[in-house]
Amino acid sequence: MKILVINCGSSSLKYQLINMETKHLIAKGLVDRIGLAGAVLTHSLTSGEDEVITADIPNHTAAIGLVLEALIDPKYGAVKELKEIAAVGHRVLHGAHKFSASVVVNDAVMEALYECIPLGPLHNPANIAGIEACQKLMPGTPNVAVFDTAFAQTMPDYAYVYGLPYEYYEKHHIRRYGFHGTSHKYISQRAPIVLGRPTEELKVIICHLGNGSSITAVKGGKCIETSMGLTPLAGLLMGTRCGDIDPAIVSKVMTIENLGVDQIDNFLNKKCGVLGVSGVSSDFRDLGAAAEQGNYRAQLALNMFTYYIQKYIGSYVAAMDGVDAIVFTAGIGENSSSIRAAICAKMNYLGVSLDEEKNKIRGQEIDIASADSRCRILVIPTNEELMIALDTVELTQ
Numbered sequence: 316m317k318i319l320v321i322n323c324g325s326s327s328l329k330y331q332l333i334n335m336e337t338k339h340l341i342a343k344g345l346v347d348r349i350g351l352a353g354a355v356l357t358h359s360l361t362s363g364e365d366e367v368i369t370a371d372i373p374n375h376t377a378a379i380g381l382v383l384e385a386l387i388d389p390k391y392g393a394v395k396e397l398k399e400i401a402a403v404g405h406r407v408l409h410g411a412h413k414f415s416a417s418v419v420v421n422d423a424v425m426e427a428l429y430e431c432i433p434l435g436p437l438h439n440p441a442n443i444a445g446i447e448a449c450q451k452l453m454p455g456t457p458n459v460a461v462f463d464t465a466f467a468q469t470m471p472d473y474a475y476v477y478g479l480p481y482e483y484y485e486k487h488h489i490r491r492y493g494f495h496g497t498s499h500k501y502i503s504q505r506a507p508i509v510l511g512r513p514t515e516e517l518k519v520i521i522c523h524l525g526n527g528s529s530i531t532a533v534k535g536g537k538c539i540e541t542s543m544g545l546t547p548l549a550g551l552l553m554g555t556r557c558g559d560i561d562p563a564i565v566s567k568v569m570t571i572e573n574l575g576v577d578q579i580d581n582f583l584n585k586k587c588g589v590l591g592v593s594g595v596s597s598d599f600r601d602l603g604a605a606a607e608q609g610n611y612r613a614q615l616a617l618n619m620f621t622y623y624i625q626k627y628i629g630s631y632v633a634a635m636d637g638v639d640a641i642v643f644t645a646g647i648g649e650n651s652s653s654i655r656a657a658i659c660a661k662m663n664y665l666g667v668s669l670d671e672e673k674n675k676i677r678g679q680e681i682d683i684a685s686a687d688s689r690c691r692i693l694v695i696p697t698n699e700e701l702m703i704a705l706d707t708v709e710l711t712q
């Protein structure tokens with residue numbers, strides 16, 4: 316069974332075709348600059364070279380049309396006909412209060428997806444466009460929507476209601492939702508396997524550390540706390556996002572810089588985080604290099620990043636009344652042994668001790684704690700596309 320996974324951004328589209336018998340990737344690609352001059356599709360087969368196709372790509376329907384053509388191309392295609400694709404799984408950013416799990420798309424679901432747009436104004440319209448394009452171009456093939464917010468829907472009310480008048484939650488659905496849910500869900504399913512222990516008895520803290528970063532507390536396989544909020548701006552210090560700040564800063568900066576609503580949104584999402592603090596880069600490899608050369612602000616940004624994570628971990632240990640394992644995943648979590656070591660350096664209270672040799676290993680599922688560590692420390696490479704494909708198979712089979 317072959318599943319196509321689609322992740323639509325406002326001007327880009329990523330896709331993977333996955334063989335679900337082997338769980339192996341067959342083909343993947345990226346359409347960039349949708350709706351702009353110089354749009355391009357880069358398509359690659361796991362067995363072959365990249366195929367770069369430039370074309371006029373005015374919208375997501377055109378982009379998906381081009382992807383489907385590439386997938387059945389006699390030279391660099393991956394299937395003989397589109398009927399071989401059993402179903403399509405779509406990443407959808409915001410499911411608001413309406414979706415607590417993945418769903419097969421039908422008319423009622425489409426209506427609800429449109430109603431979620433105000434909470435995900437930047438991403439949800441593109442996600443919807445992707446689904447509609449597939450409905451048009453692959454009639455009869457089921458589409459499944461997989462939500463970034465779904466995994467954290469199991470949080471208790473005292474964790475997701477904000478300290479605002481309650482009507483804002485009731486009328487406007489302003490609450491903590493959490494994001495990166497597909498990644499956190501995947502890791503929460505892998506961790507018990509790596510640990511060789513039953514899910515039900517485990518308290519796990521998952522650190523998804525990439526350009527965007529978030530942490531969840533998972534008790535018995537269910538998310539009970541997460542660091543992102545109504546939007547993916549909250550929580551940890553990120554590449555370009557500010558994470559937790561005093562909310563009064565927002566109006567203060569708007570006044571100082573004479574910014575409107577869209578501009579302050581752009582500022583907090585794109586100009587802050589480790590980029591803003593360091594003035595060097597949002598990329599942690601650049602930051603590490605600059606810090607090594609004695610750049611104070613790069614080192615400060617790294618110290619802040621680590622410190623926020625340590626504080627969150629401490630608070631999630633409190634939220635779960637204990638922790639069995641802490642998992643690192645995503646670009647930084649999977650690759651940076653120095654950041655993992657820095658985070659774990661202040662965990663004597665948990666009886667954590669790292670195995671320095673194991674901590675050097677990258678890109679594989681591994682327990683990097685030493686044998687006598689009371690809390691296990693895992694590295695598990697995330698696989699959001701596979702998680703989307705697994706949900707898609709489960710719902711459409």
Ligand code: ADP
Binds near residue numbers: 598599601647650
């Ligand atoms: P996203 O999916 O949110 O775009 P990723 O999960 O791909 O992000 O993570 C990207 C981040 O991972 C970048 O900041 C990059 O610098 C960081 N990263 C990748 N490899 C390393 C490494 N070896 N050391 C430190 N950071 C790394």
